[in-house]
Amino acid sequence: MITKNNFPKENNVLFNRGKFGLRITEKYDKVKCSEIYVQKTDAFEIGLEKNSIKDCNKSESCGFSVRVFDKRGSLGFAYANDISSKIIEKTINNAVKMMKVGPPNDEFKDLPFPKKSNSKVTGIYDKNIKDLEFETPFDLIKDMIKISSDDSQVVTQSGDFSSLYTYYYVFNSNGIEISSKETAASLTSSIVVKNNGKNETGNGFHWQIERKYKDLDAIKVVNKTLQMAKMNLNRIKIETMNVPLILTPKGVISLILNPIASAINADTFQYNRSFLVGKLNKKIGSDLLNIEDNGLINGAVGSSEFDAEGVPCQNKKIFENGVFLSLLHNSFTAGKDNVESTGNAQRNSFSSTPNIGSTNLYFNPGDYKTQELFEDIKIGILLDYTGDSPNLATGDFSGLILNGNIIRNGEIQESLNETMVGINILDLFNRIEKVSNKLEVYGSKNAPYVKISNVQISGSK
Amino acid sequence: MxxxxxxxxxxxxxxxxxxxxxxxxxxxxxxxxxxxxxLEFTNGKNKEVxxxxxxxxxxxxxxxxxxxxxxxxxxxxxxxxxxxxxxxxxxxxxxxxxxxxxxxxxxxxxxxxxTTKLKTPLKDVDIEQKIDFALQIEKDAHDFDPRVINTNSLYTDGIINSLLINSFGSSIEQSISILRIFSIVYAKENGNLQRNFESIGGIGGYELTKKADKIGIKSAKKAIKLLSAKPVKGGKFTVIMDPKLTGVFIHEAFGHACEADLVIAKESILEEKLGEKVASENISIIDDPTPSDMALFGSYKFDDEGIAAKPVQLVENGVLKTYLHDLESASRMNVSPNGHGRASSYSSKPQARMGVTYLKEHDWKLNEMIEDTKNGVLCENWKYGYTNPATGNFQFKTRNCYKIENGEKTELMRDVGLSGLILEILNRVSAIGNKIEYSDGVCGKGGQRVRNCTGGPYLRVEDVVMGGLQ
CATH class of the missing domain: 3.30.160 (Double Stranded RNA Binding Domain)
Structure with a gap:
């Protein structure tokens, strides 16, 4: 926990305003507990269009929000992007008014109480990003442009560099007083390539997000994008078939990690909206299904010492050998279940109440080299990207393969048009047959290649 | 304020x-x-006010x-x-x-x-009245059937006062009043869980809530109905889309490819297609953010670059006529801007975006379309949809559909995905309905979300790939 003495000077204003707000909420006798969240962000972006720099954007934002609860559990929430005392007072007054007229919620217990974090998380702030001169990232952009213009198949590239600096405080009437200083910088690339000699284009995309500026690797990002775009060429329509499916790390994220992140959200779970309801502590997947949510990895994009309500982040096993072990909680859902919050409260900005999200989600690696997943496949499908997501309530998935290929005799061949995959996610968990031994990182998601034994593929031929 | x-x-x-x-x-x-x-309530309890x-x-x-x-x-x-x-x-x-x-x-x-024309200014309505209204939606949905296991209702309104000035000397002051209401209902029976989502939105005052009077009942009714729907079997079918699906289909599968910034960026399959036939002969597609009452959720008088909005004919009798322009794309393509430079708020840059996009009606009645279909499906409403404008692949999730066998509507089905290639499918339209209906939505592009409307009549398309679980 940070005491006032070691607060950096630049943020004394935020600190004082937050404390000021908390004192005001305490003046209202109907307020049972209250919380002030103050946040400052600076963002910078360079945009790329048609493989050339097109625009540069800079934005600053500073705002706060207040949550007040009465003893009926009614929540009043208000926010403003002005932290003058006049606006703070007015906004709190609005929140209290909302609280008084709002309906009760007997499921609300209390806001969290201070708890010491067990591990210090380092490497989530980089001064080089906070003090970034806007000329600096041009070196990265230059590499992105050069690789694309040197390739005769590239029709166009769009993308961007962006950086973000965030500083926030959480104060609550139970004594929580935490702050966090974080940075992130990212590169994205989206490339359209043509098939020389054929009237066909294909596309690919890739991105990298890092806490530290020096970890960005523009050459790798563009090469990965190019590889994906070229694999999207020579598209064919195929017949309907039932065959093995290999998911790339991107495919694992969209078909396994993202749905799990939503399904283990305690809020979704408690309202019976998740396909995992009734499955806690049961074995529902192959032994190779091992997933954890770890908010304490130094330097990782999803890490921080405390969550957005000031509760210490943790490392949790979600699936172990196919057994479903844990949910993600914020203080509200934890109170409802009479358990401790798992430190998964998140806010997009000061303008939202804390919802629940995963920190760094890992699909743990298996024993196989990537190539070994393909070896024994006579005919199969590789899925890299689909825009679809499963029906969260039922786990049913029926999706269009936007980037994917046919596998023949262990080799990745033509790309696919109008091809859909249909499977229930619970069946997919059971049919995990092989997992590769290396993870690829996409922001806060980490995934290997995964082979699924049998999947229904609908083609249009 | x-x-x-x-x-x-x-x-x-x-x-x-x-x-x-x-x-x-x-x-x-x-x-x-x-x-x-x-205002957000779930199971009748306070989630956020x-x-x-x-x-x-x-x-x-x-x-x-x-x-x-x-x-x-x-x-x-x-x-x-x-x-x-x-x-x-x-x-x-x-x-x-x-x-x-x-x-x-x-x-x-x-x-x-x-200034938005309205009857009852939002500020003239007590917060208590708005809360009662949203709680009634909760109650309606919850009480509809014991199989309803979770309800979620949202009421949101807002006033945006803005001023735009530019170096041409323009100065535009606007005050826009918006309102939107959602009802999400989950129903469960024998381990089968289904979700339905209904929304209404518009530009105007509190009077818009009248449009959402029975939204909780409507939403619950559909959720219950979905319990008896069967998963669909994949294959190729003749598809009849209802107006909601037609609208969103035109928006996703065609409208985005008409956005001139994507055309310039070489990310649209409609590049170099102006004046060419891109759809069946009877197809006309228009984007008009200025409907007569200016109350549709996607309507606006001036875009976010200070250009007056007007009807833009994208496709006329199957031929691509123009793109949707912002100031930059119009300048680069040497045409006049047509009022489609839109931003989600002051903190985002305008991009070429749609407003109120619709497919023009023709002469078929729904029952004639069904009677005329041997082996097909009638698809109703949608969950989500997307397109890859560079390859033309699209995919739509419809909420439910009915089998059509020998001219008759039969079995109810769910979890239906429709997919295809844009330029192929618009050439396979075999019947266009005679009445347009509009629905509201919020469209995302480049991280920005802007309010939108889509519209169209019933539309019949041949040989559509349907994905299912079996």
Whole structure:
């Protein structure tokens, strides 16, 4: 926990305003507990269009929000992007008014109480990003442009560099007083390539997000994008078939990690909206299904010492050998279940109440080299990207393969048009047959290649 | 809530001087202040009752192919001047490295004011009344059937007061009032869980809530109905889309490819297709953000670059006529801007976007279409949809569909996905209905979400790939 003495000077204003707000909420006798969240962000972006720099954007934002609860559990929430005392007072007054007229919620217990974090998380702030001169990232952009213009198949590239600096405080009437200083910088690339000699284009995309500026690797990002775009060429329509499916790390994220992140959200779970309801502590997947949510990895994009309500982040096993072990909680859902919050409260900005999200989600690696997943496949499908997501309530998935290929005799061949995959996610968990031994990182998601034994593929031929 | 005050003429002349000195060819400033209410209840309990107040300015500067954009949340004169200085610096930097040089063409200045026409101003309605209204939706949905296991209702409204000025001398003051209501219902029976989502939205005052009078019942009824729907079997079918699905299909599968910024970026399959036949002969597609009552959720009088909105005919009798333009794309393609430069708020840059996009009606009645179909499906409503504008692959999730066998509507099915290639499918339209219906939505592009409307009649298309679980 940070005491006032070691607060950096630049943020004394935020600190004082937050404390000021908390004192005001305490003046209202109907307020049972209250919380002030103050946040400052600076963002910078360079945009790329048609493989050339097109625009540069800079934005600053500073705002706060207040949550007040009465003893009926009614929540009043208000926010403003002005932290003058006049606006703070007015906004709190609005929140209290909302609280008084709002309906009760007997499921609300209390806001969290201070708890010491067990591990210090380092490497989530980089001064080089906070003090970034806007000329600096041009070196990265230059590499992105050069690789694309040197390739005769590239029709166009769009993308961007962006950086973000965030500083926030959480104060609550139970004594929580935490702050966090974080940075992130990212590169994205989206490339359209043509098939020389054929009237066909294909596309690919890739991105990298890092806490530290020096970890960005523009050459790798563009090469990965190019590889994906070229694999999207020579598209064919195929017949309907039932065959093995290999998911790339991107495919694992969209078909396994993202749905799990939503399904283990305690809020979704408690309202019976998740396909995992009734499955806690049961074995529902192959032994190779091992997933954890770890908010304490130094330097990782999803890490921080405390969550957005000031509760210490943790490392949790979600699936172990196919057994479903844990949910993600914020203080509200934890109170409802009479358990401790798992430190998964998140806010997009000061303008939202804390919802629940995963920190760094890992699909743990298996024993196989990537190539070994393909070896024994006579005919199969590789899925890299689909825009679809499963029906969260039922786990049913029926999706269009936007980037994917046919596998023949262990080799990745033509790309696919109008091809859909249909499977229930619970069946997919059971049919995990092989997992590769290396993870690829996409922001806060980490995934290997995964082979699924049998999947229904609908083609249009 | 206060509206941004018109900028004083001496501030404007200061800004002009500053831009001229730095050789800036075009600049604009959007100042906005907005306030809103959000009420969210689940199972009749308080999830969030909130009030917001946001203000700020977005300042753009342009020179010879390079754009700079600066967002300030302090809207004092000195902060706006500082913002323009930053935008200029960023534009000069972008210009130095940009490969494509072009100018922004000047157009006639507009000095105007526009205020949403409404009956009951949002501020005249007590928060208690709004809460009661939203709780009634909860109750209606919950009490509809014991199989309803979870309800979620949202009421949201807001006023956005804004001022736009630019280097052409335009000055537009607007006050827009918006309202949106959602009802999400989950129903469960024998381990089968189904979700339904209904929404209504519009531009206007509290009177818009009348449109949502029975939304909780409607939403619950559909959720219950879905319990008896069977998973669909994949294959190729004749598909009849209902107006909601037709609208979103036209928006996703075709509308996005018409956005001129994507065309310029070489990310649209409609590049170099102007004047060519892209759809069956009876197909006409229009984007008109200025419907007569201006109350549709996607309607607006001026876009976010100060261009007056008007009907834009994208496709006429199957032939592609024009694209949707913002100021930049119009300048680069040497046409007049057509009022489609839109931004989600002052803090985002305008992009070429849709407003109210619809497919024009023709002469078929729904029952004639069904009777005329041997082996097909009638698809109702949608969950989501997307398109890859570079390859033309699209996919839509419909909420439910009915089998059509020998001219008759039979079994109810769910989890239906429709997919295809844009340029192929619009050439396989075999019947167009005779009545348009509109629905509202929010469309995402480049991280920005803007309000939209889609519309169309029942539409029959041959040989559509349907994906299912079996």
């Amino acid at each position: 206060e509206s941004p005050k018109p900028l004083e003429s001496n501030l404007i002349s200061k800004l002009t001087k500053l831009a001229t000195k730095k050789r800036i060819e075009f600049w604009d400033i959007r100042v906005a202040s907005s306030s809103g209410t959000l 909130s009030y917001s107040n946001i203000k700020g300015a977005g300042i753009r500067a342009f020179i010879n192919g390079g754009w700079g954009f600066s967002v300030k949340q302090n809207i004092s004169d000195s902060s706006i001047i500082e913002g323009l200085n930053e935008a200029i610096k960023l534009a000069l930097f972008a210009e130095r490295y940009s490969k494509f040089k072009f100018k922004i063409k000047e157009y006639d200045l507009i000095r105007d004011k526009y």
